[in-house]
Amino acid sequence: MGSPRVVIIGAGIVGTNLADELTARGWDKITVLDQGPLPLTGGSTSHAPGLVFQTNASKTMTELARYTVEKFMSLDVDGEWCFSQLGGLEVATTEERLADLHRKQGWATSWGIDGSILDPAECAKLHPLLDEKRVLGGLYVETDGLAKASRVVVALARRAGARGAVFQGSTKVIGIEHSGGKVTGVTTDHGVVPADIVVSCAGFWGPDVGELIGMDVPLLPLAHQYAKTGQIPELVGRNTELAEAGFPILRHQDQDLYFREHVDRLGIGTYAHRPMPVDTRGLTDSDEISDSDMPSMLAFTEEDFAPSWEQSKLLLPCLETAKIEHGFNGVFSFTPDGGPLIGESPDIAGFWIAEAVWVTHSAGVGRAVAQLLVDGRSEVELHGCDVHRFEEFQLDPDYVSETSQQNFVEIYDVLHPLQPKISPRDVRVSPFHARQKELGAVFLEGAGWERPHWYEANAHLVQQLPTEWQPPAREPWAAKFHSPIAAAEAWKTRTSVAMYDMTPLKRLEISGPGALALLERLTTGKMDKSIGSVTYTLALDAVGGVRSDLTVARLSDNIFQVGANGNLDLDYFRRQAPDDGTVQVRDITGGTCCIGLWGPRARDLVQAISRDDFANENFKYFRSKQVRIGGIPVTAMRLSYVGELGWELYTSADYGQRLWDVLWAEGQKYEVIAAGRAAFNSLRMEKGYRSWGSDMTTEHNPYEAGLGFAVRPQKGDFVGRDALEGVSDDTVTRRLACLMIDDRTSVVLGHEPVFVDGKPAGYVTSASFAHTVGAPIAYAWLPAGATVDTAVEIEYFGRRIPATVVAEPLVDPEMKKIRS
Ligand code: FAD
Ligand code: THG
Numbered sequence: 001m002g003s004p005r006v007v008i009i010g011a012g013i014v015g016t017n018l019a020d021e022l023t024a025r026g027w028d029k030i031t032v033l034d035q036g037p038l039p040l041t042g043g044s045t046s047h048a049p050g051l052v053f054q055t056n057a058s059k060t061m062t063e064l065a066r067y068t069v070e071k072f073m074s075l076d077v078d079g080e081w082c083f084s085q086l087g088g089l090e091v092a093t094t095e096e097r098l099a100d101l102h103r104k105q106g107w108a109t110s111w112g113i114d115g116s117i118l119d120p121a122e123c124a125k126l127h128p129l130l131d132e133k134r135v136l137g138g139l140y141v142e143t144d145g146l147a148k149a150s151r152v153v154v155a156l157a158r159r160a161g162a163r164g165a166v167f168q169g170s171t172k173v174i175g176i177e178h179s180g181g182k183v184t185g186v187t188t189d190h191g192v193v194p195a196d197i198v199v200s201c202a203g204f205w206g207p208d209v210g211e212l213i214g215m216d217v218p219l220l221p222l223a224h225q226y227a228k229t230g231q232i233p234e235l236v237g238r239n240t241e242l243a244e245a246g247f248p249i250l251r252h253q254d255q256d257l258y259f260r261e262h263v264d265r266l267g268i269g270t271y272a273h274r275p276m277p278v279d280t281r282g283l284t285d286s287d288e289i290s291d292s293d294m295p296s297m298l299a300f301t302e303e304d305f306a307p308s309w310e311q312s313k314l315l316l317p318c319l320e321t322a323k324i325e326h327g328f329n330g331v332f333s334f335t336p337d338g339g340p341l342i343g344e345s346p347d348i349a350g351f352w353i354a355e356a357v358w359v360t361h362s363a364g365v366g367r368a369v370a371q372l373l374v375d376g377r378s379e380v381e382l383h384g385c386d387v388h389r390f391e392e393f394q395l396d397p398d399y400v401s402e403t404s405q406q407n408f409v410e411i412y413d414v415l416h417p418l419q420p421k422i423s424p425r426d427v428r429v430s431p432f433h434a435r436q437k438e439l440g441a442v443f444l445e446g447a448g449w450e451r452p453h454w455y456e457a458n459a460h461l462v463q464q465l466p467t468e469w470q471p472p473a474r475e476p477w478a479a480k481f482h483s484p485i486a487a488a489e490a491w492k493t494r495t496s497v498a499m500y501d502m503t504p505l506k507r508l509e510i511s512g513p514g515a516l517a518l519l520e521r522l523t524t525g526k527m528d529k530s531i532g533s534v535t536y537t538l539a540l541d542a543v544g545g546v547r548s549d550l551t552v553a554r555l556s557d558n559i560f561q562v563g564a565n566g567n568l569d570l571d572y573f574r575r576q577a578p579d580d581g582t583v584q585v586r587d588i589t590g591g592t593c594c595i596g597l598w599g600p601r602a603r604d605l606v607q608a609i610s611r612d613d614f615a616n617e618n619f620k621y622f623r624s625k626q627v628r629i630g631g632i633p634v635t636a637m638r639l640s641y642v643g644e645l646g647w648e649l650y651t652s653a654d655y656g657q658r659l660w661d662v663l664w665a666e667g668q669k670y671e672v673i674a675a676g677r678a679a680f681n682s683l684r685m686e687k688g689y690r691s692w693g694s695d696m697t698t699e700h701n702p703y704e705a706g707l708g709f710a711v712r713p714q715k716g717d718f719v720g721r722d723a724l725e726g727v728s729d730d731t732v733t734r735r736l737a738c739l740m741i742d743d744r745t746s747v748v749l750g751h752e753p754v755f756v757d758g759k760p761a762g763y764v765t766s767a768s769f770a771h772t773v774g775a776p777i778a779y780a781w782l783p784a785g786a787t788v789d790t791a792v793e794i795e796y797f798g799r800r801i802p803a804t805v806v807a808e809p810l811v812d813p814e815m816k817k818i819r820s
Helices: 013-024 059-073 095-110 120-126 149-162 203-211 302-315 317-321 359-375 397-409 433-438 456-464 485-495 515-522 567-576 602-608 653-670 677-686
Strands: 006-009 030-033 088-092 116-118 137-141 145-147 166-168 173-179 182-188 191-194 197-200 220-229 249-252 257-262 265-270 297-299 324-334 341-344 351-355 441-446 449-455 498-501 507-511 534-540 546-556 559-563 584-587 592-598 624-629 632-637 646-652 673-675 734-741 753-756 759-770 775-783 791-796 799-806
Touching: 006 013, 006 182, 013 030, 013 149, 013 351, 013 359, 030 149, 059 095, 059 145, 059 359, 088 095, 088 120, 095 116, 095 137, 095 753, 095 759, 095 791, 116 120, 120 137, 149 166, 182 197, 197 203, 197 359, 203 324, 203 351, 220 302, 220 397, 249 302, 257 302, 265 302, 302 317, 302 324, 324 397, 341 359, 351 359, 433 441, 433 449, 433 653, 449 456, 449 485, 449 673, 449 677, 456 485, 456 673, 485 498, 485 673, 485 677, 498 653, 507 515, 507 567, 515 559, 515 567, 546 567, 546 624, 546 632, 567 584, 592 602, 592 653, 602 646, 602 653, 624 653, 632 653, 646 653, 677 759, 677 775, 734 759, 734 791, 753 775, 775 791, 775 799
Parallel strands: 006 030, 006 197, 030 166, 088 249, 197 351, 498 673
Antiparallel strands: 088 137, 116 137, 173 182, 182 191, 220 265, 220 324, 249 257, 257 265, 297 324, 341 351, 441 449, 498 592, 507 559, 507 584, 534 546, 546 559, 592 646, 624 632, 632 646, 734 775, 734 799, 753 759, 753 791, 759 775, 791 799
């Protein structure tokens, strides 16, 4: 048998890392093709200055970077270094940035990277070219440094070559061959190369290669300026030609700048200029490459650099007498959300991409893709990197262009976790949108949907809040994109009744004679139940990691409605469905809509305008029914993510506004309100309900996540079942724990490190003010030993906030309200 034949398109830092990682796993039929000459192909890697700052808000990205450092540290070419661990220094020149560096230092701690906040004198001591007076402080990460990208590709090509991989330059892929929905090889300008698997690592040419096979690759090539100065007297004699640099790599994000040494010169990179989209059709042809002329290097536009040059001189006064000697506009990839793009074509099996990857994450991505191909699963959790995370409209080239340019502009900005997208907006609106606007909804965007976070129409309720419901004032950061109106909306939900727009919740219809069998195989719960049953269940991966949590409603023998978490679920069910026509998987989100009608008075309200029976005996918890409400056909499901009596009311989009209106009109007798996501998120946490993607991912098994109750091994075989044999609540070593903040006022936001006995022990996944109990709470991953009543500390902007592990759920643990 042997290993499959793999063609890798692109011999940049991603393609060579992948070849290395695959051959390390014993795959020996690897061919790496590049249109440019080897080893320097003229792609982005050929001139990358190679700064590696590992710390990122994303745990995954930080882990990919950490592995890259570790791997590159172990490489050399004839004794010459591939990674120089000079340390990384990010300086602050504004109070806002200094605070943000504290927040970032928290992320470093959360993800297991050592970082420290330095005062100006310490910064200047590490990097004496800095003007100490301009700097308020810095974040120093000792393990950051410089990757010598052009040498790494040589080291890796040699190693992979020695293990059998073939590297072939000056060979352009001009077609992808496939038959029967499977890839069979590539066509090049020198003929066909057969393959069982093709991985495009074509960098910013990704969309062009994708087009060969009709696959959307949502990235935008953008130019980014990099310049080298002439000789700097202060650097003369400091660095050898080999070492190149001695000071830490440096970032000055307040001015969108970064710096490194090139022996006795300085290199300056800037993102302060206008976004400059690049059309790959206009680039230098790959067979005419030289050091100064290659497709990824465009002519320097000096006027764009001028303000950055002035700012550089202010931070590094030694530049005042220096000149720019050489500059260029270098090309690399940007994406709508800044993440990389990894995944297999939805249509042609065996065609993969790994693109929009920085040098910083390249080895991590190479390993992840190799693991996906060889083992079917990457050890680093990848949902934020999966190309199928995007909704269909997000693949449109104009959308990709606009949002990727926005990402370029914001690359070093201090961004709040709730920061709203500015454009495009109003891409997807629910049928209730007009009514929501009338009620003064404050919308934030998610997956293109306009989602009310709170309603200004409820402002008057804040004055009516009973004392115990009055929320404490928030410090400015936690107060951003938040309103005390959320407290009033939470109060009304728990004491009266509220309408929540659940339309953006991803909904799939899985139907056909094979639907039941598919769901039985892919989920942890029993699916062969009566019509009208609703099941909360999990989809696991092969090793028992949680790939999603779902609700499955059986609407008829062969029709199931699945409440899901996002496009990855759709992609998964589509791929897993048999291709014999016995199962149809349809995304019904946009054609339908949903109102969550929740609160103690929900039944009274809905019963008043329906002839169907909503009494507890006849409409039990976790059941669904086809009903009519105010004359509108509705699929009602009795469940509630906010943990109250009530229903999710689904109807087709055309009836949506009418359904809202009839509920609203009758609801006036019951003091109904419209409520938004700020309250929603708080209520779901109080009730102990997890949010997939933040609280748990494939990294965690159900027992660790507190979801063991949803696993039914006795039902028979399903994906992940065997892997969980012997695992239980008692065997896990870490757990998602609920924390309550002791001072009852300090709200944290997520990703903060948690300390047990003064040592970093875990991190916050989601957090909110729990209005019903009158205290901020947080969920956090902690060692299993941190049981109820354990005292912990959460670090927030450098401050330690005492908190305590509490028993959950905090609200209605006996399910009295929700089942009444
Ligand atoms: P590339 O190196 O571009 O490789 C893709 C390869 O695919 C190319 O060799 C190309 O010839 C080949 N190819 C494309 N189409 C075909 C085809 N049809 N047939 C055959 N071959 C094909 N990142 C950092 O982490 N730190 C930094 O400090 C940093 N600084 C940067 C500064 C500048 C000025 C620029 C431009 C980028 C910088 N980057 C940095 C980003 C980094 O350089 C890139 O993200 C990275 O090099 C991309 O690697 P890659 O292998 O995906 O792409
Ligand atoms: N509604 C619907 N589908 C969904 C969500 C939703 N799918 C995705 C996401 N949200 C899933 N998350 C949850 C989390 C908890 C519950 C429902 C959806 C829930 N849990 C009960 C509990 O833990 O007590 C389950 C009880 C049981 O299994 O009987 O209700 O919001 N449609």
